Amino acid sequence: MAASRVAVAGASGLIGSALVRSLTADGHEVVRLVRRAPQAPGEVRWDPERSRADPAGLAGCDAVVNLAGAGIGDRRWTPAYKARIRDSRVRGTAALAEAVAALEPRPRVFVNGSAIGYYGDTGARAVDERAPAGRGFLPSVCVEWETAAAPAQEAGVRTVFPRTGLIVARRGGAWGRLFPVFRAGLGGRLGDGRQYWSFVSLHDEVAAIRHLLDRDDLSGPFNVTAPHPLTNREITAAMGRVLRRPTLFAVPAPVLRTVLGEMSGEVLGSARVLPARLLESGFRFAFPEIEDAIRAALQAR
Template sequence: MRIAITGSTGLIGTALVRSLRADGHEVVRLVRREPRARDEVAWDPRRQWVDGAGLVGCEAVVHLAGAGIGDHRWSAAYKKELRDSRVLGTAAIAEAVTALDTPPRVLVSGSAIGFYGDTGDRTVDESAPPGHDFLAGLSQEWEEAAGAAVEAGVRTVFVRTGVVLAREGGACGKLLPLFRAGLGGRLGDGRQYWSFISLHDHIAALRHLLADAALSGPVNLTAPRPATNREVTAALGRVLHRPTPLPAPAPALRLVLGEMAGTVLSSQRVAPRRLLDSGFTFAHPDIESAVRAALGHS
C-alpha cells in the first residue's frame, strides 16, 4: 500500500513510518521544505497548499502534523500557532485529497481527547459532547477542518489521542529525567485521570484504523483502564526504583505553566469504546504494563 504521512518526524509519525516500512508498505512523507529525498512531498499548511502530484496513487493518508501542545507557554501568539497548524493544515490535506482523480480510500486525521474537556470522574466515550475550554474548541475546529474529505465520501477517521507513553518523547519523555533523579511526584492532588496509551498500542491502533473499512468518525486512542496521576506517578516510581516524594502543588503549576496548567490538572477519564468494539486488542491495557513498555522493561 502507498501511504502519505504528515508529521512523519514526530514521536508517533517516526514510529508509524518505521512500522509500515518494515511490513513492505511504500511511505510518502510530507515535508514543509524543499524535498531532498524521493519519498518526500512538499506542502505548506499555512498557505494551505499541497503538492498533489505526490499524493497520486496513495491509498491512505495519515495526517499527524501540528505544533506541540506542551512545547511553549500558551501566549496569545502560541495559541494561534496551535490553531493554525492544525486547522489550516487539516483543511489543506482534506482539499488535496478530494482534488485527486482517484482519492485515497481513507484519511486518518489527528485529534485529541482534549475534545471532551474536563470530565472529572465521569467516564466518556466517542458519543460524549465536546467540552468548553480552549483545547475542546481547538479539537472541534481541527476535526471540522476535514469536512471536504468527509463530504467527498472519503472514509475519514479522527483519532482522539490521549497521553502517549514513550521513552523517546511526549509527556513520559519529559517526566523521566525528574523521576530518574528521584525528584518525581504527583501533579496537584493527583486524583485527576490521565487517559494514556503506549506508543506500541498507538501505532497498532493506527494500523487497525487503516485496515478496518467499517470505522469512520471519532475513535478514542486510549488504553481501556485510565489511571489517576497518583497511579501514574506510583508506576513510574516502581519501574524506575525511585522515590516519588515531591508533589507539584496546583498553584505552583499555574504560576509556571499559565493556562496550560489546566491541561495537566484536568481529569479526562476516556474509554476507547469504538476501538474495543471493532476487535482491537491492547498489548498494554494498564498503566504498569504501559510504563514498562515505554521504559523497555516489559
C-alpha cells in the same frame, strides 16, 4: 492492508516516526510530507499553516495520514502560540482534505489525528465517543480540527479521527519529560493527583492507527487510550514502582499555574476517556495496564 502507498504528514513527530517505521517494515511505500524543500526520495513539500498541499504529490496514495500540528506542551501558551496550535492543525487538515478530495482516483481512507482534549475536563466522569465536546481552548481546537476534514468526507473518502491520549514513550510527549525526573528520584504527583490521565503506549497508538487504516468499515472518531485510565496519583506510584525510585515530591497547583500559565489547566485537568469504539471494533491492546506500558517504553529501541 496489502502493500500500498501511504502519505504521512507529521512523519518526524513522536507518533509519525513510529508509524513510518511500522509501515516501512511491512513493505508499504511511505510518502513523507515536509515543510522544507524535499531532500530525499519519497518527500513531498507542503505548507500546513498556509493551507497548501499539492494534490499531485499525493497521487497514487491509498491512504493519507495527518499527524501534523504544533506541540501542545512545547511552549507557554501566549496568544501567538495558541494561534499556531490552532492554525497548524485546522489549516493543515483543510489543505490535505481538499487535496484528497481533488485526487482521481481518491485515497480510500483519510486518517486525521485528533486528541482527547476534545472532551475537556471531565472530572471523575468516564466518557466515550458519544460524549459532546467540552469547553475551552483545546476542545474548540479539536472541534475545528475535525471539522476541517469535511472536504474529504464530502468527497466520499472514509475519514477517521483517532483521538489520542497521553503517549507513554521514552522520548517525546509527556512521558519523555517525566522519565528523567522520576529516574532522578524527584518525581511526584501534580496538584492533588486526583485528576485522571488517559494514557496509551506508543506501541498501541501505532497499532490502533494501523487498525483504523486497515478496516474499511470504520470511520468517525475513535478514542485511542488504554481501557483503564488512572489518576495522576496512581500513575505516580506506578512510575515509582517500575523505576524503583521514591515519589515523595509534589508540585502544588499554584506553582504549576505560575510556571505554565493557561496550559496548567491541561496538567491539572481530568480526562477519564474510554476507547469504547476501538474495543467494539475488535482491537486489542498489547499494553493495557500502566506498568506494562511504562516497561514497554523503557525497553523500546
